[in-house]
Amino acid sequence: MAMDTNKKNRELISALCDGEIPDVDQELALAALDTPEGRQAWALFHQIGDVLRADPATDLSPGFTERMAARLAAEPLPGKRAAVADAAAGQATVAADPT
Amino acid sequence: MTTERECDQLLVERVQAGDRRAFDLLVAKYQRRLMRLVSRLVHDPAEAEDVVQETFIKAFRALRHFRGDSAFYTWLYRIGINTAKNFLVTQGRRAPTSTEADAERAEGFDDADSLRDINTPESMLASKQIAYTVNAAMEALPLELRTAIVLREIEGLSYEEISEVMACPIGTVRSRIFRAREVIAEKLRPLLDISADKRR
Numbered sequence: 376m377a378m379d380t381n382k383k384n385r386e387l388i389s390a391l392c393d394g395e396i397p398d399v400d401q402e403l404a405l406a407a408l409d410t411p412e413g414r415q416a417w418a419l420f421h422q423i424g425d426v427l428r429a430d431p432a433t434d435l436s437p438g439f440t441e442r443m444a445a446r447l448a449a450e451p452l453p454g455k456r457a458a459v460a461d462a463a464a465g466q467a468t469v470a471a472d473p474t
Numbered sequence: 475m476t477t478e479r480e481c482d483q484l485l486v487e488r489v490q491a492g493d494r495r496a497f498d499l500l501v502a503k504y505q506r507r508l509m510r511l512v513s514r515l516v517h518d519p520a521e522a523e524d525v526v527q528e529t530f531i532k533a534f535r536a537l538r539h540f541r542g543d544s545a546f547y548t549w550l551y552r553i554g555i556n557t558a559k560n561f562l563v564t565q566g567r568r569a570p571t572s573t574e575a576d577a578e579r580a581e582g583f584d585d586a587d588s589l590r591d592i593n594t595p596e597s598m599l600a601s602k603q604i605a606y607t608v609n610a611a612m613e614a615l616p617l618e619l620r621t622a623i624v625l626r627e628i629e630g631l632s633y634e635e636i637s638e639v640m641a642c643p644i645g646t647v648r649s650r651i652f653r654a655r656e657v658i659a660e661k662l663r664p665l666l667d668i669s670a671d672k673r674r
Contacts (some may be wrong), residue, residue: 385652385656386648386649390648404501415658417512420655422662423627423662424544424627426609426624427608427624427628428627430609432510433509433513433522434519435505435509435523436520439505439527441647442527443527444501447531448494450531452489453490453537453538454490454492455591468665
């Protein structure tokens with residue numbers, strides 16, 4: 376039971392780290408932060424984010440932009456959105472997911 | 475003042491009106507961000523680049539259906555993530571589970587001894603080990619957890635935006651990010667304990 380509470384508290388702290396804590400949970404999250412375990416989780420979660428952001432991104436190879444432009448140039452223009460036709464087909468609120 | 479989202483929407487509408495060059499502007503803006511995201515999912519740089527290229531082509535073809543209900547970049551990221559997933563499936567790969575790969579990688583920190591040999595300051599070695607451990611743990615995460623934490627920590631998306639990109643409820647986003655952090659933190663704790671011991 377205590378383990379579940381601790382885990383729940385760490386989840387609140389995780390959301391707090393992201394500025395995504397709902398108002399209703401704010402007090403609980405701040406109380407969780409007021410414990411050694413809570414403070415350790417807060418520090419670790421921020422450290423993980425800092426390390427991830429510090430990792431150098433993989434660069435695109437030279438000439439990517441030109442190759443991309445050449446492929447796009449071979450594509451037919453997508454044209455105007457078919458809002459009326461799609462709305463008639465009942466798809467008005469669904470964004471296309473081409474995958 | 476035009477927001478970034480409005481600016482993207484203007485470019486999208488120009489493409490929809492027949493201006494190809496407007497899409498080149500969107501490619502120029504998002505190609506590195508997309509590569510940064512995709513290369514966290516598909517590790518081989520050449521393969522990741524192919525996925526980025528396919529993503530833009532799919533986005534271009536589908537642009538006529540894009541209405542601006544979501545931001546262009548969340549829509550683009552969603553296509554990118556699905557394209558990466560499909561690529562991994564067709565390559566016969568699967569997202570690793572946390573029981574493999576990471577353990578192997580964590581033990582394979584080959585630089586450690588050589589760094590000690592050349593008398594590198596301990597703090598530098600420690601931060602390299604921490605970075606290595608975090609990134610190895612990241613790579614071993616299931617794809618859904620890895621995607622969620624990358625979108626949050628590296629791309630800086632809100633939970634709501636991530637829920638749009640990953641097509642899941644905000645509560646699931648919160649849980650996935652937390653679970654990802656828990657797994658990584660678990661790998662990191664022993665390392666930090668060791669560092670603390672050494673400082674005594």
